[in-house]
Amino acid sequence: MPMKQQKGFHLLNSCLNMRRQLNKLLSSGDLSQGEYLVLRNIWLSNSDLSSCGKQGYIKAADLSDMLELSRPSITRILNDLEHRGFITRSIDKEDRRSVKIELTEAGIRAIEKANRGILSIAERLVASLGDSDTDKLIDLIDKLTEIYKEMLDEKGVRSDE
Structure with missing residues (x-):
């Protein structure tokens, strides 16, 4: 196998492994990753609206669009969150x-606890990597994101922020 292909496979494998480990870490708390993302978006939506003096709420369809999850998936998560109070x-x-x-x-309380856990993970990453490597990693991840967006645009697939 040519060296370029090996590097490409190694890069993709590293990305997949990192994602798998991060998903395990994030799901090790009281909330699944999907539950966390839904609760967080409800929480942010309510915070954004109340900070500008408006009484508002978010709809299931909005959550589905924001998180790029099917409506049935959002309904299932909302049912679980409602059942848990x-x-x-x-x-x-x-x-x-x-x-x-x-x-x-x-x-x-659940979203605030989860946010504290995620902040703790982020702080540990920064402490382990150091400021310089953290900045480099952020730059590289941002660059990868832009490359992915370009690839999606070339395929005619919407690449929401």
Whole structure:
């Protein structure tokens, strides 16, 4: 096998291994990765709206679009989160076609705990790599992201931020 192909396979294998390990680490808490991402987006949405004085909520369709997950997957995650007491769903009185998704106190505690865990992981990575290597890694990951976006654009696939 030519050296270029070996490097390419090694790069892809390293990326896949890193992703697998990170997924295991992130899923080792009280929330699955999907639950965390859904709760985080509900939490951020509610925070963004309340900071500008608006009372608002996020819809399941918005979560599906933001996270690029199918509607049935989002519904399944929301059902689990509701069953665990982390969210409530109710019909919007102003727009009866919309369902309001809101965090409960337990949901807020769960997302804050998960955020602390993720921050701890990030701090440990920075401490292990050092500032210089961390900056290099961030630059390389950003560069990879841009290359992936270009490749998606070439294929005509939407590359949302």
